[in-house]
Amino acid sequence: MAKILMDGNSAIGEAAIRAGCQCYFGYPITPQNELTEYMATHLSRRKRCAFVQAESEVAAINMVYGASVAGARAMTSSSSPGISLKQEGISYLAACELPAVIVNMQRGGPGLGSISAAQSDYFQATRGGGHGDYRTIVLGPSSVQELADMTMRAFDLADKYKIPVIILGDGVLGQMKEPVEFSREAPAVLPIREGSLRGAKGRPSRIIKTFTSNPSELEEINWSLFRRYTLIKKEETTCESFMIEDARLVVVAFGIAARIAKGAIKNLRSEGLKVGLFRPVTLWPFPDEPLKEMSKTIKQYLVFEMNMGQMVEDVQLALAGRGEVAFYGRPGGVIPNPSEVARVISRLYYQKGLK
Amino acid sequence: MMKPVYIRPKSLKRTPFHYCPGCGHSVAHRLVCEVIDEMGLQELIIGIPPPGCSVFAYNYFDVDMAESAHGRGAAVATGIKRAYPESVVFTYQGDGDLAGIGTAETIHAANRGENITTIFINNAVYGMTGGQMAPTTLRGMKTTTTPYGRDHILEGHPIKMSEILSMLDGVAYIERVAVNSPANIRKAKKAIAKAFQVQLDGRGFSMVEILSPCPTNWKMTPIKSWQWIDEEMTGIFPLGVYRDVTEKTSAD
Ligand SMILES: Cc1ncc(C[n+]2csc(CCOP(=O)(O)OP(=O)(O)O)c2C)c(N)n1
Numbered sequence: 054m055a056k057i058l059m060d061g062n063s064a065i066g067e068a069a070i071r072a073g074c075q076c077y078f079g080y081p082i083t084p085q086n087e088l089t090e091y092m093a094t095h096l097s098r099r100k101r102c103a104f105v106q107a108e109s110e111v112a113a114i115n116m117v118y119g120a121s122v123a124g125a126r127a128m129t130s131s132s133s134p135g136i137s138l139k140q141e142g143i144s145y146l147a148a149c150e151l152p153a154v155i156v157n158m159q160r161g162g163p164g165l166g167s168i169s170a171a172q173s174d175y176f177q178a179t180r181g182g183g184h185g186d187y188r189t190i191v192l193g194p195s196s197v198q199e200l201a202d203m204t205m206r207a208f209d210l211a212d213k214y215k216i217p218v219i220i221l222g223d224g225v226l227g228q229m230k231e232p233v234e235f236s237r238e239a240p241a242v243l244p245i246r247e248g249s250l251r252g253a254k255g256r257p258s259r260i261i262k263t264f265t266s267n268p269s270e271l272e273e274i275n276w277s278l279f280r281r282y283t284l285i286k287k288e289e290t291t292c293e294s295f296m297i298e299d300a301r302l303v304v305v306a307f308g309i310a311a312r313i314a315k316g317a318i319k320n321l322r323s324e325g326l327k328v329g330l331f332r333p334v335t336l337w338p339f340p341d342e343p344l345k346e347m348s349k350t351i352k353q354y355l356v357f358e359m360n361m362g363q364m365v366e367d368v369q370l371a372l373a374g375r376g377e378v379a380f381y382g383r384p385g386g387v388i389p390n391p392s393e394v395a396r397v398i399s400r401l402y403y404q405k406g407l408k
Numbered sequence: 409m410m411k412p413v414y415i416r417p418k419s420l421k422r423t424p425f426h427y428c429p430g431c432g433h434s435v436a437h438r439l440v441c442e443v444i445d446e447m448g449l450q451e452l453i454i455g456i457p458p459p460g461c462s463v464f465a466y467n468y469f470d471v472d473m474a475e476s477a478h479g480r481g482a483a484v485a486t487g488i489k490r491a492y493p494e495s496v497v498f499t500y501q502g503d504g505d506l507a508g509i510g511t512a513e514t515i516h517a518a519n520r521g522e523n524i525t526t527i528f529i530n531n532a533v534y535g536m537t538g539g540q541m542a543p544t545t546l547r548g549m550k551t552t553t554t555p556y557g558r559d560h561i562l563e564g565h566p567i568k569m570s571e572i573l574s575m576l577d578g579v580a581y582i583e584r585v586a587v588n589s590p591a592n593i594r595k596a597k598k599a600i601a602k603a604f605q606v607q608l609d610g611r612g613f614s615m616v617e618i619l620s621p622c623p624t625n626w627k628m629t630p631i632k633s634w635q636w637i638d639e640e641m642t643g644i645f646p647l648g649v650y651r652d653v654t655e656k657t658s659a660d
Pocket residue numbers: 459460461462478501502503504505506529531533534535536537542
């Protein structure tokens with residue numbers, strides 16, 4: 054298939070349809086409206102598919118819950134304030150072991166914040182986000198092509214592990230246009246998950262529920278969730294390394310920040326600085342083993358995020374003192390350019406006498 | 409041979425109800441199950457119970473059921489019905505659930521004309537959480553959060569959901585009934601059957617509001633609570649059909 058030029062939000066929509074997404078429920082919020090509009094145009098009239106512009110993000114996530122109960126591949130998208138509203142629903146999806154795909158095109162916060170790109174929802178996304186002990190798989194794309202690929206992966210992972218999957222993008226990724234290629238055609242027959250509720254025909258009736266008056270039953274449910282999470286960590290942890298073989302300093306960044314850092318690193322390499330990039334692709338599960346391994350040879354790290362320092366805590370946990378961790382962050386929707394990040398990297402590089 | 413006067417509906421499990429003696433939920437459950445049996449819906453219906461005294465409804469209804477978050481029943485039902493239009497979907501919701509926290513979901517599902525049925529149990533209190541004020545609590549009524557009686561200046565007025573929803577064009581059928589006498593119980597059953605028929609015919613949103621005794625939180629005997637519905641509740645919440653588009657040739 055030839056590459057086509059597409060904005061990130063629309064690319065998610067197209068990828069979702071090709072992944073067999075049957076239902077999309079959304080509520081307008083910048084910077085992700087192109088996705089809702091893409092689904093209105095391309096999904097709403099497809100055979101057996103459904104698009105609803107919901108009355109709120111709360112309603113949208115609960116519609117996703119309903120569609121997932123009925124066995125359909127279902128998705129919702131929003132940006133930071135709207136994602137906060139979805140958290141109760143995500144907690145229920147996690148508790149009921151229901152697959153769903155949730156896109157967060159992050160913007161600056163807290164509060165109504167700004168409509169510019171940010172990465173301030175990392176904690177919320179990677180710690181479950183709502184109430185209760187649970188996790189969601191969190192994917193951190195850094196290009197339009199990855200948005201497309203990860204959307205398909207998200208649907209597969211959600212079904213495979215019966216878990217909500219978050220695509221943690223940002224306003225830049227959603228809005229920018231890049232050439233993209235789709236690896237699949239839309240399925241001729243939409244997938245319907247086993248064990249869903251479609252009426253108790255020829256089988257005993259089924260219940261999907263979270264509530265119990267028995268704490269030990271709930272404890273076992275929590276344990277079983279965490280056994281699954283351990284398996285996900287083992288099987289699905291993904292990361293990218295760039296120019297780390299001989300690096301003396303490694304920048305750790307995810308999503309669009311990793312893209313900016315990569316530009317900085319390329320420039321610094323041409324000046325002879327031995328710097329590399331480590332990019333967690335799955336933000337949960339966080340790739341702590343590769344970092345631990347790296348710390349045998351590389352001792353200096355710089356975490357760069359478009360927030361006040363969130364993923365940096367996961368880096369510190371992974372390194373557990375085996376490396377020195379510095380942090381540079383710009384919160385609130387400020388988007389630094391590669392030369393700004395290059396200055397920060399080279400200053401640290403010389404300060405630490407790595408030359 | 410003796411004529412049976414009582415048989416358990418097939419779609420009602422054998423599990424004994426946990427409801428208080430005289431609670432309207434038990435009667436409403438049985439009525440819905442009788443209708444499910446009589447209309448042959450057991451194998452295609454999906455129910456959405458709420459947090460509330462009826463949170464364990466799935467232990468009684470022998471049909472597919474998925475628990476909703478508090479108030480979100482109409483949105484969950486929307487998702488199910490849109491994903492699988494061949495199903496028959498009903499929500500079962502209390503007044504706190506439908507008329508408080510879930511007002512937006514309810515109004516918008518109704519306004520979109522979602523082809524679903526809502527069984528709305530109005531007992532004028534938050535039963536499950538211990539008898540606090542509900543949006544439907546009557547003026548002057550004492551609850552644990554209106555210990556001096558609901559004062560409309562401070563606490564507002566009882567909300568009339570059947571009246572509000574009946575103004576929406578997506579709504580096909582709304583009736584308010586009560587389960588406080590054999591005659592009213594028979595009428596309630598007819599209304600539930602009609603609501604499901606409206607859904608089967610694809611006419612849009614249908615709801616049956618059931619005035620339902622909560623003797624425990626009303627601090628009354630079951631008999632007194634039946635009388636109280638007639639004497640007090642129906643004055644604020646008059647029984648009757650609030651909207652019915654089935655008489656017209658096409659739903660507008
Ligand atoms: C988000 C949220 N808030 C509060 C509650 C606690 N809660 C459970 S049921 C309920 C109200 C129940 O009242 P109603 O809907 O009238 O049902 P009833 O018990 O009277 O049948 C509340 C407030 C909850 N489960 N979830």
